[in-house]
Amino acid sequence: CMHRNDNLYLEQFAIDICNHFMTTFCQVAYVKAYVQEVPWQRLHEDGVPHIHSFICVPDGIRFCEAEQCRNGPLMVFAGIKDLKLMKTTQSGFEGFYKNEHTTLPERHDRILCGELFCKWSYGECKDFDFNCIWKKIRECILEAFAGPPDCGEYSPSYQKTVNCIQMFVLSRVSQVSSFLLMMFYFSNSEC
Numbered sequence: 254c255m256h257r258n259d260n261l262y263l264e265q266f267a268i269d270i271c272n273h274f275m276t277t278f279c280q281v282a283y284v285k286a287y288v289q290e291v292p293w294q295r296l297h298e299d300g301v302p303h304i305h306s307f308i309c310v311p312d313g314i315r316f317c318e319a320e321q322c323r324n325g326p327l328m329v330f331a332g333i334k335d336l337k338l339m340k341t342t343q344s345g346f347e348g349f350y351k352n353e354h355t356t357l358p359e360r361h362d363r364i365l366c367g368e369l370f371c372k373w374s375y376g377e378c379k380d381f382d383f384n385c386i387w388k389k390i391r392e393c394i395l396e397a398f399a400g401p402p403d404c405g406e407y408s409p410s411y412q413k414t415v416n417c418i419q420m421f422v423l424s425r426v427s428q429v430s431s432f433l434l435m436m437f438y439f440s441n442s443e444c
């Protein structure tokens with residue numbers, strides 16, 4: 254059980270586990286440590302923090318991985334999973350390739366709803382402020398998905414939106430050396 258504390262990184266915990274197994278057992282050839290946060294938030298009543306009660310708010314689960322082969326570099330990855338997002342308007346599906354088999358009509362106003370999974374790598378560096386970078390990437394994802402709060406932004410397809418998010422994150426966060434983003438798209442009846 255880890256407490257949310259700005260000096261404590263999930264990533265550091267995963268790195269420590271890798272180091273522990275590599276240095277303690279000489280027969281170990283490969284270690285991979287996966288750590289994920291459970292998003293408990295303390296309950297508040299009229300602004301007063303509750304002494305013992307919490308609520309689980311899974312609005313994007315933080316996880317990380319540290320991986321090492323003996324004599325190889327220690328690789329660190331982090332990510333967000335189970336992040337459900339929806340746009341109630343300003344979304345369509347248009348401009349896709351069509352031939353004689355195409356039955357799907359173009360749409361210019363629909364609900365876009367999906368679950369995002371993303372994972373990025375930090376390369377070999379271990380001296381980043383992992384908490385700050387994770388928060389920044391989450392903010393970039395939300396900003397690129399939604400657009401400005403007062404007017405939003407039109408999405409011509411979820412593929413285009415996924416691409417915009419990827420470009421936005423890579424342009425804003427230089428510490429990321431690779432970035433994978435997948436969106437599991439829900440049709441309207443599953444939203």
Ligand SMILES: O=c1[nH]c(=O)c2[nH]c(=O)[nH]c2[nH]1
Nearest residue numbers: 345346357409410411412438
């Ligand atoms: O944004 C979309 N991309 C698709 O590839 C697709 N396919 C589909 O049926 N609806 C949608 N919407």
